[in-house]
Amino acid sequence: MDKYLTRLTDIYKAIDNLYYAAIKHYNFSCEGCEDNCCATKFYHHTNIEELYLSDGLKRLDKDKKKEILVRAEEVVKIHNSFPEDVRVMCPLNENGLCIMYEHRPMICRIHGVPYQMLTKNMSIEFGTGCHRFINEKLNENIQYFMFNRTVFYVEMAKAEKELRDALNLAGDYKKTTAEMVVSILKPATNK
Ligand code: SF4
Numbered sequence: 001m002d003k004y005l006t007r008l009t010d011i012y013k014a015i016d017n018l019y020y021a022a023i024k025h026y027n028f029s030c031e032g033c034e035d036n037c038c039a040t041k042f043y044h045h046t047n048i049e050e051l052y053l054s055d056g057l058k059r060l061d062k063d064k065k066k067e068i069l070v071r072a073e074e075v076v077k078i079h080n081s082f083p084e085d086v087r088v089m090c091p092l093n094e095n096g097l098c099i100m101y102e103h104r105p106m107i108c109r110i111h112g113v114p115y116q117m118l119t120k121n122m123s124i125e126f127g128t129g130c131h132r133f134i135n136e137k138l139n140e141n142i143q144y145f146m147f148n149r150t151v152f153y154v155e156m157a158k159a160e161k162e163l164r165d166a167l168n169l170a171g172d173y174k175k176t177t178a179e180m181v182v183s184i185l186k187p188a189t190n191k
């Protein structure tokens with residue numbers, strides 16, 4: 001599995017590098033943001049990202065894993081009982097910080113700044129950035145920093161396909177972070 005983890009590390013590094021260049025360009029920061037995006041219900045679409053998160057979670061001690069699993073199950077329950085846009089803190093966030101920062105999924109790394117992306121039907125999708133970015137920066141008349149997500153999604157899709165072929169995985173993958181955590185930790189803590 002190491003080769004898939006290494007591959008994803010490279011994709012994540014490329015995302016992080018571009019993201020940091022973008023926030024530097026905009027002089028933008030998440031610090032002190034009250035609209036914490038870790039409370040957003042994001043979905044993830046690849047097994048390979050679950051594998052990567054699993055690699056981080058397995059390093060935690062047993063008690064911490066149990067603690068996180070309890071929180072994750074609670075978040076899943078809330079997500080299932082309330083409207084799609086319900087906001088509830090990610091089970092991996094402790095005191096405002098991600099405890100799996102090095103292993104966090106792509107959307108956690110990429111969300112926030114304006115972007116563009118080529119869609120499957122060959123149109124270009126533009127994103128305005130997060131609420132804070134819109135509130136603080138959109139009226140500053142700053143030049144757009146080219147943030148093209150396409151290459152990251154393409155590389156991620158290629159890596160995912162290779163993993164799926166190797167493990168004979170079928171079907172769509174769509175999970176929140178909380179659901180990922182439950183999938184990873186539930187069997188382990190039941191042993
Ligand atoms: S994985 Fe980490 S960065 Fe992503 S939402 Fe959860 S706490 Fe936030």
